[in-house]
Amino acid sequence: MTPKLSVPKEKIKFVLLEGIHPSAVDTLAANGYTQVMTHAKALAGDELAAAIADAHFVGIRSRTHLTEDVLRGAGKLAAIGAFCIGTNQIDLGAAMRRGIPVFNAPFSNTRSVAELVLAEIVMLMRGIPHKNAVLHRNGWVKSAAGSHEVRGKTLGIVGYGHIGTQIGVLAEQLGMQVVFHDVEAKLPLGNARQLSSLDAVLQLADIVTLHVPETPQTMLMIGEAQLARMKRGSHLVNASRGTVVDIDALAAALDAGQLAGAAIDVFPVEPQGNDARFESPLVRFDNVLLTPHIGGSTAEAQESIGREVAVKLVRYSDNGSTVSAVNFPEVALPEHTGRSRLLHIHRNVPGVMARVNERFSEAGINVAGQYLRTNEEVGYVVIDVDSGAGDVALEEMCSVPGTIRCRVLY
Ligand SMILES: NC(=O)C1=CN([C@@H]2O[C@H](COP(=O)(O)OP(=O)(O)OC[C@H]3O[C@@H](n4cnc5c(N)ncnc54)[C@H](O)[C@@H]3O)[C@@H](O)[C@H]2O)C=CC1
Numbered sequence: 001m002t003p004k005l006s007v008p009k010e011k012i013k014f015v016l017l018e019g020i021h022p023s024a025v026d027t028l029a030a031n032g033y034t035q036v037m038t039h040a041k042a043l044a045g046d047e048l049a050a051a052i053a054d055a056h057f058v059g060i061r062s063r064t065h066l067t068e069d070v071l072r073g074a075g076k077l078a079a080i081g082a083f084c085i086g087t088n089q090i091d092l093g094a095a096m097r098r099g100i101p102v103f104n105a106p107f108s109n110t111r112s113v114a115e116l117v118l119a120e121i122v123m124l125m126r127g128i129p130h131k132n133a134v135l136h137r138n139g140w141v142k143s144a145a146g147s148h149e150v151r152g153k154t155l156g157i158v159g160y161g162h163i164g165t166q167i168g169v170l171a172e173q174l175g176m177q178v179v180f181h182d183v184e185a186k187l188p189l190g191n192a193r194q195l196s197s198l199d200a201v202l203q204l205a206d207i208v209t210l211h212v213p214e215t216p217q218t219m220l221m222i223g224e225a226q227l228a229r230m231k232r233g234s235h236l237v238n239a240s241r242g243t244v245v246d247i248d249a250l251a252a253a254l255d256a257g258q259l260a261g262a263a264i265d266v267f268p269v270e271p272q273g274n275d276a277r278f279e280s281p282l283v284r285f286d287n288v289l290l291t292p293h294i295g296g297s298t299a300e301a302q303e304s305i306g307r308e309v310a311v312k313l314v315r316y317s318d319n320g321s322t323v324s325a326v327n328f329p330e331v332a333l334p335e336h337t338g339r340s341r342l343l344h345i346h347r348n349v350p351g352v353m354a355r356v357n358e359r360f361s362e363a364g365i366n367v368a369g370q371y372l373r374t375n376e377e378v379g380y381v382v383i384d385v386d387s388g389a390g391d392v393a394l395e396e397m398c399s400v401p402g403t404i405r406c407r408v409l410y
């Protein structure tokens, strides 16, 4: 049966996992959404399925995996909020085909990641992780060996997007030369230079920092061969996704002295919460700065992300707007005061819109406004009708073959 999601506001259930900032709950409450369940940790398996079984909106960060199977069990789900930048933890295609838009916060934690990486660059170039570890064991290593100013050194940025460009600008303020690799042609900021290949960046840089999304193309993009191409004694920073680096190859490169150090914030497998145990082949290296995926974890970023993504969910729920959805046709909408608004998500096959309009015409429903956007697989149409006609129009619209999901906003 086609799910209809015409639920009174006070019954709409939000489930927020992974300790999403309270600014999200406050924003939802300020907009009349008070059914908000919060969990401090990521959930998986049966716990996740039970938590979201009757949720209309789910909010996660990077560690909750919303696979096709998980989505299948959440039949009432209208939209997903990724309270972070990365959306690789969500099966975006499966969500789209089920009529579920996904919203994220594409730049609220950008600066936090950039600041951390900049600090790590300085720490690595001075050999601080190793010195710090020795002193914690009552040792003393006052030495300039292997310790360098960053001024005049070359920083290689892989993935010159929001975070990569911010780091490039900040690094130049410290006197670094910036080179980068990106699959797209990018406007270089300051004196940065785009090189012709990943290898060219690896060969030239004193320190390489990774800022690509997790995709099939970036999976293990830094492995044994790439590490071997880096300058002997150079450093690697990874605050992108754990799957981008072959962690065993990195451990081997550190053992061999090919790399002088690394700063790693993200791991192929990360603990579900703060009470779980962290395991990694990197824990034995004093010269590796390990952080628990906190690149974006600052008070400023989390507060801002909480508000930003909650506002997007509220806007979709109240008004139907899908502006900035990462997996869905984007429709920007005016207010619908005095009208009922129907939201119809359908498979993008010929004839669906013709049938919707036919049904409305046969039922004598006057259409006051219609907004349609499609992508290759789904169509999203928003139709405003006279306020008395909402329920009849919903019945007509939901029974059109090809309908994935429909809803009325009164
Ligand atoms: N450690 C943490 O807490 C955080 C980690 N992240 C991670 O950082 C990633 C990057 O974030 P943004 O800079 O905001 O993303 P962005 O989308 O602005 O930039 C990514 C860049 O990578 C490029 N790219 C994609 N595939 C590539 C490939 N195969 N080779 C080279 N370049 C490629 C893109 O063209 C783009 O310019 C996110 O996807 C997320 O996984 C983001 C925020 C916090």
Ligand SMILES: O=C(O)CCC(=O)C(=O)O
Pocket: 061, 062, 063, 083, 084, 085, 086, 087, 109, 296, 297
């Ligand atoms: O804060 C988080 O949980 C994840 C941050 C992150 O990796 C992202 O924004 O993509």
